[in-house]
Amino acid sequence: MTLAALPWRAMVAGSLFGLAAALADVYDVSGFLTNNELKAVNAQFALRGPRPPTAPVVIVTIDEDSFAELNMPWPWPRALHGKLIDIITRGKPAAIGLDILFLEPSAHGPADDEALAQAVARSGKVVLAAGLSEVRESGWIKEKRDLNPPLPLLREGAAAWGPVNIITDRDAFVRRTRLTLDFQDREWPGFDLQIYRVAKSAGIPAAPPPQRPEFLINYAGPPGTFPRVAYSRVVSGEISPDIFEGQIVLVGATTQILHDVFPTPYAPLRTMPGVAIHANIIDTLLAGIPIRRAPTWFNTGFAVLVGAAAGWIASAFRPLPAFLLVSGTALVFLAGTQAAFRWGRLWLDVLPVPLALLVPYVGVVVKNFAQEQLEKRRLSRFFSPSVVKEIVRQKDDAGLGAGRRRMTVLFSDIRGFTSMSEKMEPEEVVAFLREYLTEMTEAVFRHGGTVDKYIGDAIMALYNVPFEASDHAAQAVRTALEFQRRLAPLAERFAAKHRGTLACGVGINTGDAVVGTIGSQQRLEYTAIGDTINLGSRLESITKDFNVPVVISEATWLEIKELFETRYLGEVTVKGKEIPVKIYTVLDTEKTAV
Structure with missing residues (x-):
């Protein structure tokens, strides 16, 4: 951890509480701390045991x-x-x-x-x-x-x-x-x-x-x-x-x-x-051999230091290691106070330091827990629960910063849904989209994908982000096939209620893209950009031209050809591309390993 990365706020808050704990022990109006400090001296005598009179x-x-x-x-x-x-x-x-x-x-x-x-x-x-x-x-x-x-x-x-x-x-x-x-x-x-x-x-x-x-x-x-x-x-x-x-x-x-x-x-x-x-x-x-009491400046300064240390420990480590470190520090301090009392005839205030350790630790842990819950809710819009858990666990090492990597992108869209929705009440459109997007998102998460965004009824999903997955192309293809299976009962209910036919087109492409947290100072969003993403979107739009539910690029086909039954559709020229692109469709059949 660099000096700049130190959790200064937690350290300052911890040191301030250490100061407050020490001063409260000195200027204890209620008597609670003082009485317990005096009881601690009794305990130190008991732990030391009698000594021979001189x-x-x-x-x-x-x-x-x-x-x-x-x-x-x-x-x-x-x-x-x-x-x-x-x-x-x-x-x-x-x-x-x-x-x-x-x-x-x-x-x-x-x-x-x-x-x-x-x-x-x-x-x-x-x-x-x-x-x-x-x-x-x-x-x-x-x-x-x-x-x-x-x-x-x-x-x-x-x-x-x-x-x-x-x-x-x-x-x-x-x-x-x-x-x-x-x-x-x-x-x-x-x-x-x-x-x-x-x-x-x-x-x-x-x-x-x-x-x-x-x-x-x-x-x-x-x-x-x-x-x-x-x-x-x-x-x-x-x-x-x-x-x-x-x-x-x-x-x-x-x-x-x-x-x-x-x-x-x-x-x-x-x-x-x-x-x-x-x-x-x-x-x-x-x-x-009188017993001397440590001066107030020493007790206060020590409490301030350990309060800052507690704030740093609670911020820099996960809760269990932080708890063990804080508890260990408190035990070492208590052992040190007993040693100072027994062999150095020095009375160190016992309560301020454990309080200065415990309260900043609890405060930072509670704050971190609340922040983690907020972060989990934010990330759960894009990632599966298991991925969210791993991102939160890895904190700064989760790879959410923007960078180039090889990945697979999936685009899906309901064909003709815009014209069909014009015949529906707005509340019906919202209710249907909630049900449809929930089903499709579960499929994305089930196969290790990340939901980048919803655009009306369209879904953009990413694979091999934020964590490495060697079979990311296969994950995307399995998601596309599951889309079709999950859509069938939805389509039946939709046809019975609205007398319309639902069909979903899916385009998949594999390649390099820039992925990570991208945006302005006012708003950031986890997404991917680049030619790979653009081609994936174009492939989804041509599924209706070939009357197939899934279209994949040659780059994706090379990754999954040994796993799925596929059919070559031909070469197409898509917007933004001068060289024709070879495309394939995937049959709803996964090959059995021999």
């Missing part, structure tokens, strides 16, 4: 067993949390993160707060949690944020503190985090970033933090991926503090009672505790 994280769980063992309502006394911190600190941890909010004085009195504050100060490794609430003013779109830090008494001895707010997507899943949070024109380090800093200062190997504060959490696996120990077992002395040596210890609720659970890619149904989400964030940070 960070030394241990979770001390406030779970159902601890509630049962301690037999105390929540919130528990802060002195008990202080006891927990003292036990963990004896194990020499790298950092302790308390995923518990201490925003108000203890209900158990100031001594309770003092006990926790002293334990926090003695440890020097504790990171406290702060709350960052977001509220919307009534009647206004403007949002307000309130930062709720831990009690000043607790903050004084803490290694650090930071907001613990979990970021949820529009489907309530937690897939991403933000290391800093904006409040009052200041970026406040978050809970996880503060733990990362304390652990790093304690000697835990740590990759540099991401340049962008927001990233996709590289979840290690479902709940239970990180080691756990029950809160009650630690404070009861059942667990040795040695298990915390060099560990990042996170303390938080895992029970459903405290409602600190969220759906995540690895826990869409049974949910994951917030403290386990923090464990995954810290693991992602320390290992330096």
Whole structure:
């Protein structure tokens, strides 16, 4: 295919839809594409499977067993949390993160707060949690944020503190985090970033933090991926503090009672505790393996390119090969997105590219189908159904362009029909011609001919066009003989109704002619021109002079003499010819091969 022959319109339409698909995915007002894009990320995590955690994280769980063992309502006394911190600190941890909010004085009195504050100060490794609430003013779109830090008494001895707010997507899943949070024109380090800093200062190997504060959490696996120990077992002395040596210890609720659970890619149904989400964030940070989302320009540009490719594929190939190519391209892309996610930690938008492939393909296929149906209806005026099917299948290679070739032409006419039709009503003439031409056209098509045109009751048919047929002369002769057989019952009905005699004359000639789509810019027609065609027309007109139904030229006779019984009629001089032409008639008998 040359550059000029490329289906530019389909390619441009495909690329524009690719652009539309990508932009719709970015600026998705309805949420349909966004929700499905987020589900695709869940699927990518599931296909990747769990990975071994790299960070030394241990979770001390406030779970159902601890509630049962301690037999105390929540919130528990802060002195008990202080006891927990003292036990963990004896194990020499790298950092302790308390995923518990201490925003108000203890209900158990100031001594309770003092006990926790002293334990926090003695440890020097504790990171406290702060709350960052977001509220919307009534009647206004403007949002307000309130930062709720831990009690000043607790903050004084803490290694650090930071907001613990979990970021949820529009489907309530937690897939991403933000290391800093904006409040009052200041970026406040978050809970996880503060733990990362304390652990790093304690000697835990740590990759540099991401340049962008927001990233996709590289979840290690479902709940239970990180080691756990029950809160009650630690404070009861059942667990040795040695298990915390060099560990990042996170303390938080895992029970459903405290409602600190969220759906995540690895826990869409049974949910994951917030403290386990923090464990995954810290693991992602320390290992330096956040998942990056591909920039909008990349997703958009790629969708535009594949949309153009889909338009070209659908225009350049038949539907089945095009479908296989488009489907194969979509599968390769999906496999590529999974590979990029698994090994490159890159999130490529999944939906725009398949949409950019599918919709232009379907659009072009539907358009081509509609055009083919129109073309079939147009061509069916001239060609048999089998020839029409082949022309449409071959498209540009069907040979409909004008060119010289050897062929056979057939002309037929009802003798004296003009004078007979003058005695008939116009509606009767039309009805008869419809019946007659239908019968004769079926005969032409049956023997591989092409109806060039109707001129009143006259028929011009071509053979060996548009496709090669070695026996084209024999095809024309068989058509002429079948004309006579099909005319007989028509003639009987015509005589009974109109008291006239029907006879059909057929002239056939074989030779070279120019055949193809010929005409003006305003109108084109598939036809043949040349001396061969003119002689065929003259032969039809002299059938009545010799009182025979069929007259063929010597050129045609040489092609069919071994197949049909013929009779030599003589030489005639026809209009436009200086040299006499030898002519023959064909008897309604085809020779039997010996």
